[in-house]
Amino acid sequence: MGETSGLGRAALVRDGVELGERDVGLLREIDVTGSVARASTNLGRSRARALTRIEELESAFGDLVERQRGGSGGGGSRLTDDATRLLNRYERLQVALSATAHVPETVLEGTVSSIAGELADVETSVGTVRGLHDGVSLGDLVQVRIGADSLTVLEPAADPDPDSTSARNHLSGIVAEIEPGETVFTVHIEAGGAIFRALVTEDSVDRLGLAEGCGVVLTWKATATRLTHEV
Amino acid sequence: MGETSGLGRAALVRDGVELGERDVGLLREIDVTGSVARASTNLGRSRARALTRIEELESAFGDLVERQRGGSGGGGSRLTDDATRLLNRYERLQVALSATAHVPETVLEGTVSSIAGELADVETSVGTVRGLHDGVSLGDLVQVRIGADSLTVLEPAADPDPDSTSARNHLSGIVAEIEPGETVFTVHIEAGGAIFRALVTEDSVDRLGLAEGCGVVLTWKATATRLTHEV
DNA sequence: GCACGTTGTATCGTAGATGATTCAACGAAG
DNA sequence: CTTCGTTGAATCATCTACGATACAACGTGC
Numbered sequence: 001m002g003e004t005s006g007l008g009r010a011a012l013v014r015d016g017v018e019l020g021e022r023d024v025g026l027l028r029e030i031d032v033t034g035s036v037a038r039a040s041t042n043l044g045r046s047r048a049r050a051l052t053r054i055e056e057l058e059s060a061f062g063d064l065v066e067r068q069r070g071g072s073g074g075g076g077s078r079l080t081d082d083a084t085r086l087l088n089r090y091e092r093l094q095v096a097l098s099a100t101a102h103v104p105e106t107v108l109e110g111t112v113s114s115i116a117g118e119l120a121d122v123e124t125s126v127g128t129v130r131g132l133h134d135g136v137s138l139g140d141l142v143q144v145r146i147g148a149d150s151l152t153v154l155e156p157a158a159d160p161d162p163d164s165t166s167a168r169n170h171l172s173g174i175v176a177e178i179e180p181g182e183t184v185f186t187v188h189i190e191a192g193g194a195i196f197r198a199l200v201t202e203d204s205v206d207r208l209g210l211a212e213g214c215g216v217v218l219t220w221k222a223t224a225t226r227l228t229h230e231v
Numbered sequence: 232m233g234e235t236s237g238l239g240r241a242a243l244v245r246d247g248v249e250l251g252e253r254d255v256g257l258l259r260e261i262d263v264t265g266s267v268a269r270a271s272t273n274l275g276r277s278r279a280r281a282l283t284r285i286e287e288l289e290s291a292f293g294d295l296v297e298r299q300r301g302g303s304g305g306g307g308s309r310l311t312d313d314a315t316r317l318l319n320r321y322e323r324l325q326v327a328l329s330a331t332a333h334v335p336e337t338v339l340e341g342t343v344s345s346i347a348g349e350l351a352d353v354e355t356s357v358g359t360v361r362g363l364h365d366g367v368s369l370g371d372l373v374q375v376r377i378g379a380d381s382l383t384v385l386e387p388a389a390d391p392d393p394d395s396t397s398a399r400n401h402l403s404g405i406v407a408e409i410e411p412g413e414t415v416f417t418v419h420i421e422a423g424g425a426i427f428r429a430l431v432t433e434d435s436v437d438r439l440g441l442a443e444g445c446g447v448v449l450t451w452k453a454t455a456t457r458l459t460h461e462v
Numbered sequence: 463g464c465a466c467g468t469t470g471t472a473t474c475g476t477a478g479a480t481g482a483t484t485c486a487a488c489g490a491a492g
Numbered sequence: 493c494t495t496c497g498t499t500g501a502a503t504c505a506t507c508t509a510c511g512a513t514a515c516a517a518c519g520t521g522c
Contacts (some may be wrong), residue, residue, distance in 0.1 A: 071497095166383055
């Protein structure tokens with residue numbers, strides 16, 4: 001009986017070829033060791049397989065590894081600039097996915113009341129909420145998902161003119177619980193019968209004087225709100 | 232020569248067992264058809280394999296499928312409430328991951344100038360930016376990633392008192408380009424020599440009167456900013 | 463009691479990915 | 493010219509996931 005945890009696996013795709021974690025590990029080790037041979041033995045993998053894999057990747061992504069046969073030390077390999085750019089891109093994707101998989105979420109349920117392009121309005125227990133959808137229809141029962149990292153907490157006094165910001169969804173509530181971290185706190189806010197979770201830095205907690213029972217205003221962007229069908 | 236695109240694959244993990252897209256497809260089809268037999272033939276899969284897979288999943292996630300052997304129609308199967316909850320959770324994760332994989336990003340480079348717990352300050356071309364890291368050290372060269380869906384755009388006049396909001400990073404710039412969508416626009420904003428990309432709804436573009444050359448203020452949360460090593 | 467379609471279970475075959483092994487080709491350094 | 497450790501390339505073995513198949517067990521309805 002373990003805890004259920006979410007997991008996001010990153011991959012970069014081009015021309016049907018998928019560059020995944022395993023490939024990134026190989027390229028990194030080549031970068032470090034300077035040869036495919038050393039890299040593959042260090043990783044406990046077959047050198048032949050590594051080479052054919054590199055050619056598969058290069059057929060889609062272009063030159064990644066400059067290989068030289070013969071020469072001082074017998075030869076060697078080094079990554080191209082394209083390859084390091086690709087690795088950097090993969091790293092960003094990986095971190096971003098891991099983050100959204102692990103960040104707390106708040107989930108609302110409701111029915112779709114209007115649709116305009118990629119956006120839809122949903123009637124929920126906290127009022128109508130706007131978010132991005134991917135093929136819902138009028139009247140559908142949907143889940144509304146808001147990541148804790150995209151909720152902004154404001155002092156009620158600073159409640160901004162809704163016409164002057166691009167954050168369209170907003171709502172007032174009271175702090176129900178503050179779950180401490182090292183310097184990042186998860187603040188639970190009760191609003192309209194639902195519990196919202198927002199990630200807030202320690203010094204924001206101090207600046208805003210957040211404490212249980214405090215009244216606050218929540219703001220978040222429609223484009224950070226995702227709608228999914230309810231099964 | 233194709234376009235490189237990012238991809239996020241969702242999975243729920245528990246006790247080492249991974250519930251992925253394939254499993255979700257099976258469970259969904261069982262829910263629809265009412266039997267493992269019909270589900271597996273509909274999906275072109277082996278019924279025997281489907282049953283053993285269900286048992287693997289249940290060994291980690293608990294009862295998912297109530298199977299009845301014999302009876303009217305020969306028997307049948309239906310999902311437990313836990314299973315539908317799991318499917319809903321998977322759907323949210325899947326949509327959230329796909330979203331962060333496809334949303335435009337803005338990337339800054341810089342060096343870490345201070346670290347406090349999960350947070351770190353990075354000196355970049357646009358000034359010092361605060362974000363979440365996962366094991367960086369002082370002086371490290373890092374990438375700063377901000378998803379376009381977590382950037383908030385404000386009118387300069389409405390620039391809020393930084394002490395009244397939990398959005399700590401903020402910056403002024405001018406609109407360089409507006410990339411239209413159906414109802415969601417991608418606004419490119421030049422600030423400090425860098426180009427920021429923000430997702431903004433059509434009516435926010437109207438309300439704020441956004442157009443090329445406009446001065447605006449960008450705001451985003453430190454907890455929506457991710458730092459990764461540069462390779 | 464019999465028919466029916468499902469679940470339960472075991473065995474076999476296949477396809478794809480991967481490692482293991484081997485040998486040739488290479489080219490700078492000494 | 494020889495040495496050296498690499499790249500290049502082919503072949504074989506292995507492992508794993510999966511489908512194919514077959515048969516028993518089950519229980520409701522006729």
